[in-house]
Amino acid sequence: xxSPARSGFGSALSLLAFIVAIAVxxxxxxHAKTLTMGMLSYLGVITTxxxxxxxxxxxxxLTLSMLAFSRGRRALGGALMxxxxxxxxxxxxxPVVFLVKRRWRExxxxxxxxxxxxxxxxxxxxxxxxxxxxxxxRSVDRFPPSPPTWEQFMVNWRAVIMGVAPGVxxxxxxxxxxxAGIMTALISLLAWRGDWDPASPSFPIRVLATTxxxxxxxxxxxxxxxxxxxxxxxxxxxxxxxxxLPPWIWRYLGLGYLLPLLIYTYYxxxxxxxxxxxxxxxxxxxxxxxxxxxVANLRTKMVTAPTFDGKIGGQSIAAALxxxxxVLSSPSERYEHDRLKTE
Numbered sequence: 001x002x003s004p005a006r007s008g009f010g011s012a013l014s015l016l017a018f019i020v021a022i023a024v025x026x027x028x029x030x031h032a033k034t035l036t037m038g039m040l041s042y043l044g045v046i047t048t049x050x051x052x053x054x055x056x057x058x059x060x061x062l063t064l065s066m067l068a069f070s071r072g073r074r075a076l077g078g079a080l081m082x083x084x085x086x087x088x089x090x091x092x093x094x095p096v097v098f099l100v101k102r103r104w105r106e107x108x109x110x111x112x113x114x115x116x117x118x119x120x121x122x123x124x125x126x127x128x129x130x131x132x133x134x135x136x137x138r139s140v141d142r143f144p145p146s147p148p149t150w151e152q153f154m155v156n157w158r159a160v161i162m163g164v165a166p167g168v169x170x171x172x173x174x175x176x177x178x179x180a181g182i183m184t185a186l187i188s189l190l191a192w193r194g195d196w197d198p199a200s201p202s203f204p205i206r207v208l209a210t211t212x213x214x215x216x217x218x219x220x221x222x223x224x225x226x227x228x229x230x231x232x233x234x235x236x237x238x239x240x241x242x243x244x245l246p247p248w249i250w251r252y253l254g255l256g257y258l259l260p261l262l263i264y265t266y267y268x269x270x271x272x273x274x275x276x277x278x279x280x281x282x283x284x285x286x287x288x289x290x291x292x293x294x295v296a297n298l299r300t301k302m303v304t305a306p307t308f309d310g311k312i313g314g315q316s317i318a319a320a321l322x323x324x325x326x327v328l329s330s331p332s333e334r335y336e337h338d339r340l341k342t343e
Contacts (some may be wrong), residue, residue: 082113
C-alpha cells in the first residue's frame with residue numbers, strides 16, 4: 001500500500017545520498033556548493049526522486065569506492081562498488097575492468113557484496129519472486145513493433161536501434177544490441193591503459209569512461225540510470241585534470257544536462273529518435289575519456305596548467321584527504337607531493 005510518509009522518507013534518504021555522492025568529491029573546490037546544487041538539479045536526479053528508485057545509491061557507491069581505492073583500501077573499495085548490484089545491469093563492466101587490470105582484491109570485494117545482495121534478495125522475495133523479477137526484465141527488454149513511451153526514453157543501444165529502425169525484428173534487434181554493447185565495452189577498456197593508480201588525476205576520467213559505456217551498453221537502462229555518471233564527473237571537477245581539458249568538453253557536459261530537460265519539457269512523450277543525439281553525445285564523451293586517460297601525458301601538462309582557482313597545479317581527492325604523515329606509495333602520489341612542495 002502506498003504511504004506518502006514512507007515515500008517522502010525514502011525520497012529524503014535518496015536526496016541525502018545524492019548530496020553526499022556529489023559534495024564529497026567537490027569538497028575544497030571553489031564554488032563547490034553552487035556546483036553541488038547545479039548537479040542536484042539534473043533531470044536524472046529529479047526523475048529518480050519522483051519514481052522512488054534506489055539509483056541514488058549508485059553514484060554514492062562510486063564516490064565511496066573511489067575514496068577507498070585512493071586510500072589503499074582495495075577490498076573495501078570493491079565491496080562499496082558492489083552496491084551497484086542493487087541495479088545489477090549497472091555492475092556489468094567494472095568486474096571486467098578488475099579482471100583486465102588483475103585487481104583481485106577489488107574483484108573479490110565486489111563479488112562478496114554482490115553475493116550478499118543476491119542472498120538478501122532471495123530471502124526477501126523467495127525463489128518465485130526472483131523468477132517473476134527475471135521474467136519481468138525479459139518482458140521489457142524486447143523490440144516491440146510499437147514500443148511504449150517509457151521504453152523509448154531509455155538511453156541504451158536498444159533505444160537507439162528502435163529510434164533508427166522502428167519495428168526491427170526481435171532477433172535482428174537483439175543481435176545488433178549485443179554486438180554494439182560488446183563493442184562499446186571493449187572500446188571503453190582503452191581508457192584503462194597504463195598503471196592502476198586511484199590517486200592519479202586521471203582516475204575519475206577512467207571511471208567515467210566505464211560508466212558511460214555501462215549506461216549505453218546494458219540491455220536495460222532507463223534515463224535515471226545516468227545519475228551513475230555524477231560521481232566521476234564531480235571527482236573530475238575536483239581533480240587537477242580540469243586544468244588541461246579543452247573548454248568544449250564542459251560545453252558538451254552542459255548539453256548532456258540540457259538535452260533531456262528540453263525534450264522532457266517540450267517534446268513529451270519523447271519522440272522515437274530522441275536517444276540518437278544522446279548516443280552521439282555519450283560516444284563523444286567516451287572518446288574524450290579515452291583521449292585524456294593517459295597518466296604520463298597528464299603529469300607533463302599539469303605542471304604548468306592553471307586550475308579553476310588560478311593557481312598552478314592542484315590536488316586530487318586523495319591528496320586533499322590524505323593524513324599529513326601518510327606513506328606515499330604510488331608514483332602519482334609521490335609526483336604530486338614533490339610538486340606541491342616546490343610551489
